[in-house]
Amino acid sequence: MVRRMRRAALGCAAIALAAGMVASGPAYAQSAAARSTTVTVKADAPGARIDRRIFSQFAEHLGTGIYGGIWVGANSRIPNTRGYRNDVVAALRNLKVPVVRWPGGCFADEYHWREGIGPRNQRPTKVNTHWGGVTEPNSFGTHEFMDFAELIGAEAYVSGNVGNGTPQEMAEWVEYMTAPAGSLADLRAKNGRKQPWKLPFFGLGNELWGCGGNMTAEYAADLTRRYGTFVKAPQGTKIEKIASGANSVDYNWTEVMMREAGKTVDGIGVHYYTVPGTWEKKGPATNFSEEDYARTISKTLLMDELVRKHSAIMDKYDPAKRVNLAVDEWGTWYDVEPGTNPGFLYQQNTMRDAIVAALNINIFTHYADRVRMTNIAQMVNVLQAMILTDGPRMVLTPTYHVFEMYKGFQDATALPVEVASPWYNKEQFTVPAVSATAARDSTGAILIALVNVDPNQPASVSVDLGSATASVAEGRVLAGANIGAHNSFDAPTQVQPAPFTGAQIAGNRLSATLPAGSVVVLKLR
Numbered sequence: 001m002v003r004r005m006r007r008a009a010l011g012c013a014a015i016a017l018a019a020g021m022v023a024s025g026p027a028y029a030q031s032a033a034a035r036s037t038t039v040t041v042k043a044d045a046p047g048a049r050i051d052r053r054i055f056s057q058f059a060e061h062l063g064t065g066i067y068g069g070i071w072v073g074a075n076s077r078i079p080n081t082r083g084y085r086n087d088v089v090a091a092l093r094n095l096k097v098p099v100v101r102w103p104g105g106c107f108a109d110e111y112h113w114r115e116g117i118g119p120r121n122q123r124p125t126k127v128n129t130h131w132g133g134v135t136e137p138n139s140f141g142t143h144e145f146m147d148f149a150e151l152i153g154a155e156a157y158v159s160g161n162v163g164n165g166t167p168q169e170m171a172e173w174v175e176y177m178t179a180p181a182g183s184l185a186d187l188r189a190k191n192g193r194k195q196p197w198k199l200p201f202f203g204l205g206n207e208l209w210g211c212g213g214n215m216t217a218e219y220a221a222d223l224t225r226r227y228g229t230f231v232k233a234p235q236g237t238k239i240e241k242i243a244s245g246a247n248s249v250d251y252n253w254t255e256v257m258m259r260e261a262g263k264t265v266d267g268i269g270v271h272y273y274t275v276p277g278t279w280e281k282k283g284p285a286t287n288f289s290e291e292d293y294a295r296t297i298s299k300t301l302l303m304d305e306l307v308r309k310h311s312a313i314m315d316k317y318d319p320a321k322r323v324n325l326a327v328d329e330w331g332t333w334y335d336v337e338p339g340t341n342p343g344f345l346y347q348q349n350t351m352r353d354a355i356v357a358a359l360n361i362n363i364f365t366h367y368a369d370r371v372r373m374t375n376i377a378q379m380v381n382v383l384q385a386m387i388l389t390d391g392p393r394m395v396l397t398p399t400y401h402v403f404e405m406y407k408g409f410q411d412a413t414a415l416p417v418e419v420a421s422p423w424y425n426k427e428q429f430t431v432p433a434v435s436a437t438a439a440r441d442s443t444g445a446i447l448i449a450l451v452n453v454d455p456n457q458p459a460s461v462s463v464d465l466g467s468a469t470a471s472v473a474e475g476r477v478l479a480g481a482n483i484g485a486h487n488s489f490d491a492p493t494q495v496q497p498a499p500f501t502g503a504q505i506a507g508n509r510l511s512a513t514l515p516a517g518s519v520v521v522l523k524l525r
Contacts, residue, residue: 035422037434037461042416043446043468048369050439052098052410054361055403056157058329058375060105061140062131062382063344069380069389070148071140078392084148087394088380091387092152095403096410099201101157101328101375102145106130106211108203109163113173116141117191130211132343142177146197155200157328157375162205162227162244163212171230174202178234201240201373203328204228207271208244209253217253220244221260228264242326245269246310254310258317267324267373270310273333273383274300274356285334285347286484290455293352293483294426296332297453300356301431303330304363311370327364327374331384332356345382350486351495351517353384354398354478358451358519361406362437368414376403388489395492398485401478405497405521408447412439415446424454434459434514446470446524452514455483463510465524473505473512475522483517 059065072078072085079086103111107130115124116138123138149156158177160170172184178196179185185196204227206212208220215223224243233239243265246253257268276283276296283292311325332353333345340346357376364371376399380387386400415438424433435451446468452459477500480486485495500520503512514520 035433035457035460037422037459038420039434039436039448039450039461039463040418041438041446041448041463041465041468042418043440043466045416046440047414047416050365050368050409050412050414051372052096053155053373054364054368054371055095055097055406055410056099056101056373056375057092057097057154057379057386058101058105058377059379060131060382061103061107061111061128061136062105062378063341063346064389065378065380065382066140067137069387071144073139081151082147083144084151085389085394088387088389089151091394091396091400092154092379095386095400096407097152097154098410099155099157099373099375100149100152100379101159101203104130104159104206105329106206108159108161108206109212111161112165112169113142113176117143117176117187131345132341134341134343142173143191143193146177146193156197157201157203157242157373158199159203159206160227160231162208162223167227167230170227171232174199174231174239178237178239180234196234198237199233199239201242201267202231203242203244203269204231204265205244207247209247209250212244217256218260220253221257224257224261225264228261240266240324242267242269242324242328245271245326245328248272249306251309251313254313258314258323262314262317262323265323267326268314269326269328270306271329272303272306272327273329273331273377275333282333282335285337286350286486288352288484291427291429293455294424294429294431296352296356297359297424297431298429300359303327303360304366307363307367307371311367314370321370324372325367325370327371329377330360330374331377333383347383348486349385349388349397349399351398351478351480351483354402354495354519355451355453355483355517357384357399357402358406358449359435359453361402361409362435362449362451365409365414365437365439390489393489395487395489396496397487398478398480398495401495401497402519405476405478405519406449408441408521408523409437409439409449412441412447414439433457434461448510448522448524450512450514450520450522452516452518455517458516459514461512461514463512465508465510467508469508470505470510470524472525473503473510473522475500475503475520477502477515477518477520479515479518
């Protein structure tokens with residue numbers, strides 16, 4: 001979890017886009033016809049597989065993200081299974097969450113795993129020094145997290161403590177989780193789990209440039225090689241080691257990490273948050289102006305530049321693209337809701353966030369050959385959450401619905417697209433009005449996702465499928481009364497997907513009209 005980023009980076013997208021440099025994977029151009037967009041899908045030139053893990057999640061010990069959001073304990077009156085909220089578990093299973101990253105974030109930089117095993121009433125209570133200064137009971141530890149991942153059908157991505165931990169501590173944690181036999185396997189069995197867990201991903205620290213130790217890139221690369229040496233998978237299994245990556249536009253970090261440690265890891269992270277304002281005054285999650293909205297979208301689109309430039313550096317050292325560029329923290333970050341603990345990072349979630357989520361997903365799919373995992377921050381009750389809870393109540397956010405609508409893209413084959421779009425302009429911010437991505441799923445159907453960022457005007461879109469043809473177009477649309485529309489505990493269905501009837505198809509041509517400020521996902525057969 002980023003606690004602070006360089007202010008200069010936050011303005012780059014707005015400045016660049018206002019100057020006419022447009023960020024997005026497909027080629028964009030000003031359309032000749034006002035408000036009309038042309039999308040060309042190159043169905044005969046398939047790209048990389050869109051790894052399902054780009055739709056992954058992040059759950060940190062922060063605010064009520066874990067306690068109250070996921071875990072309520074077996075004795076809670078809130079319906080639960082072994083302490084896990086039934087409503088949250090069901091909602092996450094419906095998303096087909098591929099991977100969950102845990103326990104942080106900055107929290108991981110001071111987390112000592114032995115404090116979170118054994119009888120819960122004997123675990124030490126600590127202070128969460130990063131988030132709110134509240135007590136951490138350690139009742140949600142290794143067993144609880146790994147069981148939770150299994151319960152929702154997700155893979156585990158565990159972040160190790162390089163901040164103030166030792167290589168021995170990290171090695172023993174991996175052994176505790178994965179060893180089929182031996183002393184730590186016996187300890188695991190004593191604590192209730194005889195069979196080893198699967199551990200597909202392990203993070204070698206978190207934000208080593210910041211809360212993970214304020215290190216230089218060179219020192220961090222040395223530690224990455226050292227700590228990674230002792231992360232050993234049992235015979236016949238593999239653990240992908242993810243290095244702590246760059247803060248936003250710190251391309252030197254990626255350069256050094258790839259040069260010095262690239263051959264010893266399987267992935268390198270990058271963290272970028274969409275912050276409309278400054279870190280001191282980020283802006284509200286609701287009741288924002290259209291200028292705030294336009295600024296948010298322009299800053300979101302910097303993600304394309306970040307992925308492209310970090311990927312280019314990685315290509316120098318890894319032309320075969322073996323190493324995954326894992327965008328393992330991304331999402332919107334606003335001022336907290338009034339009256340809530342500033343350290344809990346609790347914010348509402350509107351159609352603006354849904355559009356931000358869809359734009360990011362479209363960008364990630366355009367770079368599917370290099371980006372093979374991303375983790376939105378965060379899963380429940382923190383930042384750009386999928387789910388909000390309040391005691392026994394739960395509400396699904398517009399961002400949740402975007403992830404649910406895009407489920408078909410998991411492990412589909414990317415199809416290159418070219419987009420000729422008009423601009424959306426507000427004050428000094430100018431961005432393409434329409435974003436698009438396309439893929440072919442395992443059944444041969446073509447999936448197309450379209451985003452109209454213009455909050456005022458519908459978008460007329462014409463899609464050329466090239467060599468592909470279809471006779472049926474079905475799909476759903478997500479839109480609200482306005483871009484500030486959101487779901488609350490008292491009105492939980494203000495923003496939810498609806499059948500989309502605005503598409504017509506004939507042979508290899510699709511036409512559709514997208515509502516203002518909307519996300520549309522179509523399946524063509």
